[in-house]
Amino acid sequence: MAETVVNFVLGKLGDMIVKEAQFLGEVGDKVKWVETELIRIKCYLTDADSKRRKGDARAENWLNELRDVAYRIEDATDTFYVEIEDSRQGVEGSPQKDHRFLAKLKRFGHKTTKLPALHKLGTELDDIKKALEGIFESTVHYQINPLQERGKAETVLMPLRRTTYQDANETEVVGLDDDKNNVCKLLLDSEIRRRAVVTIVGPVGKTTLAHMVYKSVQADFDFHIMLPVSQQYNPTDLLRKLLTKFKGSEPPTLDIDDLISELKGSLSSKRYLIILDDVWVTDLWNQYLKDALLDVENGSRVLMTSRLIEVAQSANPIMKHYELKFLNEEDSCNLLDADFSTFKFIP
Incomplete structure (x- = not known):
């Protein structure tokens, strides 16, 4: 279950990096960091799940922590897209009578309307970064060992839902x-x-x-x-x-x-x-x-x-x-x- 959710979230982050690259700015670096950290943590999932199946409560706790952070990442990215969609509709539905001004709003609205959403996304990613660092550090405490390190290009995403x-x-x-x-x-x-x-x-x-x-x-x-x-x-x-x-x-x-x-x-x-x-x-x-x-x-x-x-x-x-x-x-x-x-x- 945890690996499925992590793979879903990795696909989401990769899509965001490609689709929003020119607008993410510094937030884009945070998105890439989270993506890289998740790929690194994936190497520990097999051992953690094996220990969980054998009744290791520490491994189960670690997997639950990782799953919860993955959900937070999903929530943060979904909220970003919903908010910019709502802001964009607000621009398109503006009652302005000056059609030239409205045309400019529509032309540049996709940039300006993303600024509050970007700030909110960046703030949430800062907290997520701390949580992921804690999860990675806890592998030693929980005695969870990695598989052979895999690079990003070798990571295979499971069938995704949407x-x-x-x-x-x-x-x-x-x-x-x-x-x-x-x-x-x-x-x-x-x-x-x-x-x-x-x-x-x-x-x-x-x-x-x-x-x-x-x-x-x-x-x-x-x-x-x-x-x-x-x-x-x-x-x-x-x-x-x-x-x-x-x-x-x-x-x-x-x-x-x-x-x-x-x-x-x-x-x-x-x-x-x-x-x-x-x-x-x-x-x-x-x-x-x-x-x-x-x-x-x-x-x-x-x-x-x-x-x-x-x-x-x-x-x-x-x-x-x-x-x-x-x-x-x-x-x-x-x-x-x-x-x-x-x-x-x-x-």
């Missing part, structure tokens, strides 16, 4: 078609008029699937938005982003109770789709969104992604959560037979 989410509608995706269709059916089920929450649960692949679904069904809703959440979310900022998207402009400074009240009044007349990516806590729904997203029985939907089953269980009893699994044998074979020039691999 492409970068921003290219998901332009490239072939192996193993996600059925998942997308199933989730779309849940969101568009006309028999359920209540506001309902669908949660995609799984270790990897959640963001790409959510974005594919978003692109497929957004035209069926009056209002739609996809927002990253992550572990360090701020409920006030999240509610403000929702209200800003709905009104088309930045609202005045409001406390969280006023934001909930404003959203309750604004969204009550709309059939909405709100996608919240990478949710870690149950109180996001129970304490804030449940009251803000009024249920007027018009088929509105909330789609959340999380790797925690507790989030799905706490959100909504109307619909069962959707569990995203790894590729089955048939899809893995299809991937191996595919033309790899059409793929940009990340988890």
Whole structure:
């Protein structure tokens, strides 16, 4: 399991380095460092897994630490892409009347809108770097030994589950078609008029699937938005982003109770789709969104992604959560037979 996740994340980082090379700047060096460190740590996975199977608790703890850091890397890169996509849409949807100025915004927006996301990514990678250094140093303490060192060019990635989410509608995706269709059916089920929450649960692949679904069904809703959440979310900022998207402009400074009240009044007349990516806590729904997203029985939907089953269980009893699994044998074979020039691999 740990090796699968590490390979997924390595594919993601490699894709980011190629796709965003001219914009990453100093952050690009951090991405490359993390990629190199993960490749070095991979040499220890076989021995660690062998010890774990024999009941070595220290090896199991080491593998769990590595898996958690790999998930953090996935979250950081997914959040980066979701935020720049949201910023880009903000530029394209600008109400500016000066079309020449708007054209300039569109031309340079892909550069300027990435700056806050780049800063956030760089800060998270600094913390991840410290965590990876600690994991590597702990191999001595846990008595985990490496295989023969392998260079980057010799590293073989396992069959991956998805492409970068921003290219998901332009490239072939192996193993996600059925998942997308199933989730779309849940969101568009006309028999359920209540506001309902669908949660995609799984270790990897959640963001790409959510974005594919978003692109497929957004035209069926009056209002739609996809927002990253992550572990360090701020409920006030999240509610403000929702209200800003709905009104088309930045609202005045409001406390969280006023934001909930404003959203309750604004969204009550709309059939909405709100996608919240990478949710870690149950109180996001129970304490804030449940009251803000009024249920007027018009088929509105909330789609959340999380790797925690507790989030799905706490959100909504109307619909069962959707569990995203790894590729089955048939899809893995299809991937191996595919033309790899059409793929940009990340988890």
